[in-house]
Amino acid sequence: MARISDVAARAGVSTATVSRALNGKSTVDRELVARVQKAADELGYQPNGPARNLRRQEAAVVALIISDVENPFFTAIARGVEDVAHEVGYSVVLCNSDESAEKENRYIDIAIQERVAGVILSPTATTSSVGKLADRGTAFVAVDRPLPSQESDVVLVDTRLAARQATAHLVAQGYERIGCITGPVGVRTADDWLAGYRDALKSAKRRSTTKLVRRTEYKATGAYRAAVELLGQVEPPDALLIANSAMAVGVLRALQEHGIRPGRDVGLVAFDDAPWAELVDPPLSVVAQPAYEIGTVAARLLLARITDNTRPPSTTTLGARLIERGSSRR
Amino acid sequence: MARISDVAARAGVSTATVSRALNGKSTVDRELVARVQKAADELGYQPNGPARNLRRQEAAVVALIISDVENPFFTAIARGVEDVAHEVGYSVVLCNSDESAEKENRYIDIAIQERVAGVILSPTATTSSVGKLADRGTAFVAVDRPLPSQESDVVLVDTRLAARQATAHLVAQGYERIGCITGPVGVRTADDWLAGYRDALKSAKRRSTTKLVRRTEYKATGAYRAAVELLGQVEPPDALLIANSAMAVGVLRALQEHGIRPGRDVGLVAFDDAPWAELVDPPLSVVAQPAYEIGTVAARLLLARITDNTRPPSTTTLGARLIERGSSRR
DNA sequence: GTGAAAGCGCTAACAA
């Protein structure tokens, strides 16, 4: 594979000049730049990244570690991050931690080893691996969930408020026994969803009971089981608040099997808008998260922190938007 | 950040011994290995990736370049690739080419620059950038679509057969005027889908007419427009074959707006199973692709090719499975 | 079984 010295030889200049020319340093003669460029093209020269990164002590790469590649919420964040990062010449590598603290830890190690410029991650519950990033002075930003034990920039959605509004909406629609299905204990977003639900019940002077609450992994099957349990009780809920769209799939499946019609029999509001939400019958009411925007904001914060890692940690909270559709109207 | 020489000093050995110990070379004394490991842990030593890769002339990383991160088909492939790669100590970085030849080209350049061990990609239509990989001897495998102008390992689904079976099913159900919505001209999978559709019509002694065919990008909005057009004709189709699940969303939306009921009024079969396919009313008939398996097979081929790049190119074709649901029954 | 030392390809400090 062609090296910088090959280009230098072909262009009849030194390797330093090639480096300067190819990296757009102003201090190179116009004509030489052209000659170098030509030589590089002819040889199909691609700079050796490891050598460059070794020398520069940093790679123009940001790592994005998300907890579920199959969740559209996170892939939308990824798009936001990519768009901003590419504008300023950074590449984005996507890593899937799959809600596993071990995989997250592994990817953090890789990010450190590869000396990436920064890391954006949606931390898993038990995370302590990010401490390593802080120790080494690698810039990082948390999205979707704050870090349990670490000060950092973080971009959140006001999940608690979103759940509160969604619940209040169900109350206003006349539902009496509102249940809640949310994520695992310890996942901040899941806790907030529950807290917002309780806030709203309290405001409405309703008693909240643990009989109507289920916590499970953020997947369709967990939510399916939770829904079956809830609906099998002597006093089943007449409405459900669901913490993400994968879970909504599970709940809808359970209702379908039990011949229960959303809206009329059981009011439904889910977190996250999904492309199919309007296609089910009746259409699913949702609280839409500004996922793409989370990504762009996080990327900008990261870039700022790469430039200056001494800036004080900031928290950005974005709002979610309730979209009322048929599943929450009798 | 701690370097290998720091570890060496702390353990009272040479850097060579640290390197050998940490990389599990057999030729190091047991006791020394322990001492080195201890020193490394105490210092929180993380090897410098660029330095290592520069020296080794290769990174234990495979790049996976997919054409749409928001498409569940591709994220499922990603999981398959990850699972196999991790087993043998390779990391996977995911890159989103977004169906753009330019982005694909950019990511291929990055992969080359970073000296990754191999590349798996779903090539965009106009791709010629992969030639660079071949030129440099970087191992690569194509998934979902073959490369237009390049011999390589490739893992495909028998799209043509899948479309043929789906169409035959619609014929058997008594639909008379079957239309087809598929992807852009030049995308092999899209062409195959159309070819299979025509095969089946021919076998059934039906005339196929371009009036019932629409080609558009693999997105909901494109398919929406296509469906509106098709259904607005004087002799509209009474069944539709749809080339992926995002497109199915667009088509279902169009039918909904026109008050047309799937199954009864217009038979429907889509490519790709989606989690929500059973939730719409009536449930959507689909041809399910073995996406995860495509990923595992591709990863294994890539690993084999990393080991021996002289092996002859192979083509693996996996079958798809027709799942009949309500949308294709009158 | 272990250490000394060369060198991977690049960039940047310094010299001219």
Add this chain to the structure above:
DNA sequence: TTGTTAGCGCTTTCAC
């Protein structure tokens, strides 16, 4: 403006 050269941190001969 351009060239010379040191050195980033690691792995791997080669010598002992």
